Amino acid sequence: EAGVAQSPRYKIIEKRQSVAFWCNPISGHATLYWYQQILGQGPKLLIQFQNNGVVDDSQLPKDRFSAERLKGVDSTLKIQPAKLEDSAVYLCASSRTAGQGPEAFFGQGTRLTVV
Amino acid sequence: KNQVEQSPQSLIILEGKNCTLQCNYTVSPFSNLRWYKQDTGRGPVSLTIMTFSENTKSNGRYTATLDADTKQSSLHITASQLSDSASYICVVSAGPGGYNKLIFGAGTRLAVHP
Numbered sequence A: 001e002a003g004v005a006q007s008p009r010y011k012i013i014e015k016r017q018s019v020a021f022w023c024n025p026i027s028g029h030a031t032l033y034w035y036q037q038i039l040g041q042g043p044k045l046l047i048q049f050q051n052n053g054v055v056d057d058s059q060l061p062k063d064r065f066s067a068e069r070l071k072g073v074d075s076t077l078k079i080q081p082a083k084l085e086d087s088a089v090y091l092c093a094s095s096r097t098a099g100q101g102p103e104a105f106f107g108q109g110t111r112l113t114v115v
Numbered sequence B: 001k002n003q004v005e006q007s008p009q010s011l012i013i014l015e016g017k018n019c020t021l022q023c024n025y026t027v028s029p030f031s032n033l034r035w036y037k038q039d040t041g042r043g044p045v046s047l048t049i050m051t052f053s054e055n056t057k058s059n060g061r062y063t064a065t066l067d068a069d070t071k072q073s074s075l076h077i078t079a080s081q082l083s084d085s086a087s088y089i090c091v092v093s094a095g096p097g098g099y100n101k102l103i104f105g106a107g108t109r110l111a112v113h114p
Helices: none
Strands: A005-007 A010-013 A019-024 A031-037 A044-050 A053-056 A065-068 A075-079 A088-095 A110-114 B003-007 B010-014 B019-026 B030-038 B045-051 B056-059 B062-067 B072-077 B086-094 B101-104 B108-113
Touching: A005 A088, A010 A019, A019 A088, A019 A110, A031 A075, A044 A065, A044 A075, A044 B101, A075 A088, B003 B086, B003 B101, B010 B019, B019 B030, B019 B086, B019 B108, B030 B062, B030 B072, B045 B056, B045 B062, B045 B072, B072 B086
Parallel strands: A010 A110, B010 B108
Antiparallel strands: A005 A019, A019 A075, A031 A044, A031 A088, A044 A053, A065 A075, A088 A110, B003 B019, B019 B072, B030 B045, B030 B086, B056 B062, B062 B072, B086 B101, B086 B108
């Protein structure tokens, strides 16, 4: 089966600019996650969707970050305006169902550099 | 507070040698524990999954153990190869409760030298 697709792979922007990332999960996966991974650290959950509903966005900086998952399939993550500390890899992952600890499959990530 | 701690932070070994990575967790309610391998510039890939009742599980040269009483897990790599150079991340799943929450450790960066 095809994996999780993310785009772009790399993005460089100036602080205070806006940026958007796109994720296409594995077909049939109801759960979609967005993670932020700062260099040298483990991924940190930003937001988790179950179909097109949000089940956890407690660590999403809502003053500048937003995410949506239209029709329960593709998802976009937006940052507006970006700060220097947003420089990180943004990983998208998907899994079949929630509740039984299913395997999360990850995309290759988008590396964001804010200058 | 749900936490996953890994040690060591980084490790350098020679090709062919064995090594063991550690993971301690305080996650409730516990659903399962996975070890992921993350190559540079790639997303994490699952190596093993362990549930509450499992003590050990192998995947080729990778062997994971779980002690649910002490809330500790280890990942043992046998006869290391250069391609084992990566970050190894311990991930504990918190559930049930309607949805699965993944708690990530910071990872151990392993470098295998010839």
